[in-house]
Amino acid sequence: MSDQPPRKKSKWDDDEEEFALEKERRRAQKLAARLMSEKEQLERSRERGATDSPRGSGRSSVESTPRRVARDDDGLARARRVPRRGRAAHPLLESCRSVYCYERLNEIEEGSYGIVFRARCKSTGDIVALKKLKMDKEKNGFPITSLREIQTLMTVPHENIVRVREVVVGDTLTQVFIVMDFIEHDLKTLLANMPTPFLASEIKTLVMQLLSAMAACHDNWVIHRDLKTSNLLMNNRGQIKVADFGLARTYGDPLGDMTQLVVTLWYRAPELLFGATEYTTAVDMWSIGCIFGELILREPLLPGRGEIDQVNKIFKLLGRPTDELWPGFRKLPNAKSFNIDAAQPYSTLSRTFRYLTQSGLDLLSRLLTYDPAKRITAEEALKHAYFEESPLPKDPRLFNSFPSVASGEKKTTLASPSAPQAGGGYDFV
Structure with missing residues (x-):
């Protein structure tokens, strides 16, 4: 078939349109044939790998080097191998x-x-x-x-x-x-429906598991950016599973600009509320502090109705920030939007958590620190004395089991703000 459209016989002819449609059909056929060929090559490679691999090893001889997607001149996605970076390898993606x-x-x-x-x-x-x-x-x-x-x-x-x-x-x-x-529960629903609160030993276990997961993320240069109790799943064996990484992203050194419209409002760090576009894993640690407090109180720690109300609730709990506590915060884009000097100067954290031990209060205050540079890291928090004092963290296998809402045993709708819409110019439903 020629690449030039046939000459029109009259003004009523649709030869040009028919030619364009036929050209598109031929292109689609070539694309389908190419995809089929690649699939057959992949299957043959997998069969050779299964034949060549040692018996009982359970491993394929297919190289596990990470793959990056590029596009050729036809717009077809193809994979090219890139040098391994210092991160954990993930399994090779196959056809869906x-x-x-x-x-x-x-x-x-x-x-x-x-x-x-x-x-x-x-x-x-x-x-x-x-x-x-x-x-x-x-x-x-x-x-x-x-x-x-x-x-x-x-x-x-x-x-x-x-x-x-x-x-x-x-x-x-x-x-x-x-x-x-599939995980049976999420912490938000559990906190709302469980007849008795978590024990101190159980809270320690839950927080330690969350810290361990975030330490792994941060070690791999990943910020979650939407930690909250509804994104923490829990199975009937007492294991926490962090979910919903839709707002997560990798970061580098030096830090680049990132959107400040991340993290659900009630768990959003002050540097984000003040408009910072360069931030670190410390935003996740603030969220963990809010979750820690919520596990103890059985209700959200800072349930703001909007950004200004959210900041006011933080001021009421921790006292207003100062240049000594948080150097340079007044230079952040949104700092002038808040009436900082009118806020109370003292913290009410110890009064709010009057039954928390001194060690537990110290960990909570280090998680809820204004200055992100001084906020405790996940690795440091795992070594905190709070987890070594009595009562010790409970063995997850000894946790009670609960009816699973996710399994359809019960349906509860809980009011809480939604996660921010991410992706810049991307349009989401």
Whole structure:
């Protein structure tokens, strides 16, 4: 077929339009043939690897070097190998299976970036969580939040971080699902429904697991940026699993500019509220401080109705910041928006947590420190004396079990602010 459109016989002919459609069809056929060829090559490579690998080793001979996606002249995604960086390796992504490999059981929740269902794998019977990504109005390809979530979860494998099993697709390109381990509870729902509060030993165990997960993230140059009790899942064996990495991102040294519209309002660090565009893993540590307080009080520690009210609640709990406590904070973009000098000068933290030990109060105050440079890190917090005093952290296997809302045993709707919309110019549902 010639690349030039045929000459029109009359003004009513649609030869040019037909030619364009035929050219597009031929291009689609070439693309499909190329994808099929690549799939066959991958299968042959996998078969050779299974044959060549030592018996019982359980490992493929396929190289596990990270792959980066590039695009050729036809716009087709292809993979090129890049040098390994000093981060944890993640499994090689293969072609996606169909979502019809799973049987949908019930809806768990709907968030800013997707709907989560409980489902059963038809071949193994395993119960999993299916997160359907919201792509209906996505105009810039695959949603950046979903790319970050998948990348992060595969880069930082940890026992206290939810595991991605695979990515599956439906009938169209707008039906994409992340398959994750199913976890029975989230901490927010548990705190609202459990008949008695967590014991001090149980709170220590939960906080230690959260700190351990964040230490792994921060060691791999990842900031979560949306830690809150509804994003902390808990199974019936007392294990915490950090979930929802849609706002997570990697960072470098030196730090580059990042959006300050991250972290759900009640858990947002003061430097973000004051408009900082350069920030560190310290924003996660502030959120952990808010979660620590919420586990003790059984209600959100700083439930602001807006950014100004949020800052006022922080001032009321910690007292107003000073140049000695937080050098340079008055130079931040939003500093003039708040009536700092009118705020109370003293902290009410010890009065709010009157039953917390001195060691526990010290850890909480170091998590809720104004100056991010002085805020305790996850590694430092794990070594804090609070976790070594009596009562010691409880063995997770000794935790009580609770009815699972996610399993459809009970349905509760809890009021809390939504996560910020991320992705800059990306349009989300």
